[in-house]
Amino acid sequence: METTNNITVLSSFIQAWTNEKNSPEIFPYETDLITEIRNHINTQQQIIDKNLEQIKEEETNNNDSQLMFLTNIMLMEVERLNYLLRSYLRMRLDKIEKYPVYILKNQQVRESLSKEEQQFLAGYFKLFEKHMKNSFLEKLPKPLQKIDDEEEGMVAKPDVNNYVACKINEDLGEVQFLEADTFNLTLKKDDSYIINYDHIKPFIQSNKVSLI
């Protein structure tokens, strides 16, 4: 049971990481997944340390190479998880820095960030605004002093019109999409598509379609 659970946690986390990597938008923070992954890393690291101690203490032993081999595999796993974890968090920070005004104005997105990320966002925007103001904004005429003027196109938004590769997770039947003209696609399980992100956005959120 433990093993199956671990595999599910891992594949969910990899999917979350893939989503962040391939989508211009920022997804809701996976609090439970991250906690589990971090716990798993810590547990594994403890076992690794214990093994390394044991190997150091024992004299040249037949079992040594087996234990070392096993420990190396665990080490590899821990390093991979460490990479994924940090990559995930860094990608999100990147997006927060790219679209601070957009996220601040969009309550749903903002509230789906982790508490620490929200703090970072607030601090980052303050820093950004202060720097622009002190450097030149203050010296411009009053009507130009806004930093978040949507009319002027100053608010960067994630570009949802990029194409992404995705996989269909369940039979969705015929779905209608709106583009230059409407077109229909029959989305069957295990089909893969390269499609405009905007079109499949709602399906990703309900996990019916996954980015690959």
Place this chain on the structure above:
Amino acid sequence: MDKSGVQLVKELVETSYILPNYNTHLIEKVEQAVDKSKKELDLIIEEEDPKSPQISSALLYHHFAMRRNKRYLCVYHNERMNTLKRLRWQHGSTLPSEISENCSNNEQNYFKNYSQLLTGYMMNIELDLHGYFTPPTVNDLFIEVRVLTDIGDIYTNGERDIVNLKKGTTHFLKRVDVEQYIKNGQLEHITNN
């Protein structure tokens, strides 16, 4: 028409430096151009009938000129901020002096504050986000390094062990622990070639 704005942005594109000197002179010229447009705009509104097509096109001209100049300034500052942020991730919380020389006071403050913001976030989540910038491979896990300059004691293995990096010694260490020293040129990665 004032070309300072274009020059300002061009400077960033054409430079071979990581960060060219903060061009206060050009920035002031752009600000002056904006000011001039504003004054002309105000003058026109005061004296002329805004409904006539000639007048309204003159108004639009100045309006767009101002906004374009503002955009130049924004792009210039934004690009430099991005460079500074990148440097923070690559170099750590102290700017190399050649670069901070080329920064305005505001930019130096920005760098310092961004650095603090990052550190604060990492402390909040109790995780150091540095290192692990590329996916690990089997050969990458542990590497052999030779010490080129004295570094002294460093933590390895997540602060569980201490290794003394003395000039001339070689060690077999976790890549993540020594990445930064290799980048700095203080350690040499020994490959079997």
